[in-house]
Amino acid sequence: MKQPIEFHQVSKKLGRRSILEHINLSVHAGEVVGIVGTNGSGKTTLLRLVTGLVYPDHGEVFVGGNKISPGLLGVLPTSVGAVIESPSFLPQYSGLKNLSLLADIRGKISLDTVKSTMKKLDLDPSNKKAVQTYSLGMRQRLAIAQAIMENPDILLFDEPTNGLDEHGVHIFSTIMQEQVQRGSAIMIVSHHKDEITRYCDRVFGLEERTLKQKF
Amino acid sequence: MLTFELSQLISRYLWRWIFGIGVLCLDLLFYLNSQTSAPNSIWEFTFSFLTSPSQSMLILPVLFLMITIDVIRLDISSNFIQFLMVRATARTNWFIAKLTSLFAMSVLYTILVVNIPLVIGMLGGLDTSYVIGEYSVFFQTTPLTSLISTTLPTFIITFTTLGTMFSILSLYTHHHSVSLVVGTLICLLSYFTYVRYHDIGIAFKWMLTTHMFLLPKIPTKLFSSNNFSAPSFAWSYGYLLCLYITSVILGYMRVRKMNL
Numbered sequence: 411m412k413q414p415i416e417f418h419q420v421s422k423k424l425g426r427r428s429i430l431e432h433i434n435l436s437v438h439a440g441e442v443v444g445i446v447g448t449n450g451s452g453k454t455t456l457l458r459l460v461t462g463l464v465y466p467d468h469g470e471v472f473v474g475g476n477k478i479s480p481g482l483l484g485v486l487p488t489s490v491g492a493v494i495e496s497p498s499f500l501p502q503y504s505g506l507k508n509l510s511l512l513a514d515i516r517g518k519i520s521l522d523t524v525k526s527t528m529k530k531l532d533l534d535p536s537n538k539k540a541v542q543t544y545s546l547g548m549r550q551r552l553a554i555a556q557a558i559m560e561n562p563d564i565l566l567f568d569e570p571t572n573g574l575d576e577h578g579v580h581i582f583s584t585i586m587q588e589q590v591q592r593g594s595a596i597m598i599v600s601h602h603k604d605e606i607t608r609y610c611d612r613v614f615g616l617e618e619r620t621l622k623q624k625f
Numbered sequence: 626m627l628t629f630e631l632s633q634l635i636s637r638y639l640w641r642w643i644f645g646i647g648v649l650c651l652d653l654l655f656y657l658n659s660q661t662s663a664p665n666s667i668w669e670f671t672f673s674f675l676t677s678p679s680q681s682m683l684i685l686p687v688l689f690l691m692i693t694i695d696v697i698r699l700d701i702s703s704n705f706i707q708f709l710m711v712r713a714t715a716r717t718n719w720f721i722a723k724l725t726s727l728f729a730m731s732v733l734y735t736i737l738v739v740n741i742p743l744v745i746g747m748l749g750g751l752d753t754s755y756v757i758g759e760y761s762v763f764f765q766t767t768p769l770t771s772l773i774s775t776t777l778p779t780f781i782i783t784f785t786t787l788g789t790m791f792s793i794l795s796l797y798t799h800h801h802s803v804s805l806v807v808g809t810l811i812c813l814l815s816y817f818t819y820v821r822y823h824d825i826g827i828a829f830k831w832m833l834t835t836h837m838f839l840l841p842k843i844p845t846k847l848f849s850s851n852n853f854s855a856p857s858f859a860w861s862y863g864y865l866l867c868l869y870i871t872s873v874i875l876g877y878m879r880v881r882k883m884n885l
Contacts, residue, residue, distance in 0.1 A: 424884065458884075458885075461707060461710060461711055462710055462716075463706070463707060463710055463884070463885040464884045464885065465882060480881050480882045481881075482881075483715035483716065483717040483718075483881070484715050484716025484717055484720075484880060484881040484882070485715060486710055486711070486713055486714060486715055486716060487711075488714060490711045491711065492707055492711050494704075494707050495704060496704060497704065497707070497708070498703045498704040498705050499705065499708075500633070500637060500705070502636060502637070502639070503636075511629060511632065511633075512629075512708055512709075512712060514628065514629065515626055515628075515629050515709070515712040515713070516712050556708060562711075
């Protein structure tokens, strides 16, 4: 049976530099897999491979049973929510406007759902201030709201608690539990050991371009 | 994805549109001051402005490039692309939305460059009826519909081609400023070709913005078929279409596989 996320012998170079070599990994539904590693080790590239932002040079990536490859149209996975690196919104719009514009692309959820998701992250949907005035923590919460609002089967988080205060971390923990219970397959990338040990069922270290299971 | 792109046509680039309109107004005022005799109507003012070599081959195209140069690149450089790609089923959906956006911007820009001179002319007290003075480059019998029906499609097609070519170039150069410089140089080259070599038809045919210079293509007092061989509208449209299609193919090849 196909897992939500599967890497088969995946290698990737960025420019001339080899970032990943012979990566094999699968993430099951309802599981949280953590990836740790030093800066520049390729952790974020793993997430970008799942989203289709980059394609593998060798090997195959399957998301939701579908192979992610350029093909004729530049195939992208469906049902993925992601927060990768420093997320950037449309700065001139409010948080609600940003999320509602994104939600309208697929038209899967209503404005009420967008608002309730924002409230879950302790964000005020009626706040008319432009996102460019948001603090780092608020932007991170908005990014998490963006990732979960359409109830995707797969969630990808890159340093998810970056900029969050204690209350924000608590909210994120609650959300993680809910998503696991929903059966989402989740990958978290971090260089904070605490973050990883708190949330993850399995943890891999990215060392010398390959994955090694830590626990 | 298309609705998403079109809904932000103005708001996402608002300051650039405002800048563009501001520069256009200043440009018009300078142009009006430089005229030896006052135009007889808002129509004569508008079309003499739009058919001026420096305006049509250089200033208006470069201004359009400044507004649109990173329409494709902006999502990538701002890292907003991650939110779009997880909601698109294929990268080409996003690319087609961008191409449509560029076309819509060229239509909007053409509407602006035609209407702003009309408004400024009205505010300046010029006659609003269609009157062509005896010293104008246009014949007094030239119908207004002829001027409009040649100007609008030529400008839209050229701006669309220009905007698309150099937006796609920025996917290869990794920074939109390089594309802007290259685009500006191409416009300069077109204008220089007219200034220096306008009697050499072949040089005129293969430049980019020379096709927006309408005076040699329509009956005027300045040019006749005896002393100037300008490409026909059909040739110009065909050439620009070839450039556009080539750019789109190169853009598609890049977008399909590039690291976003």
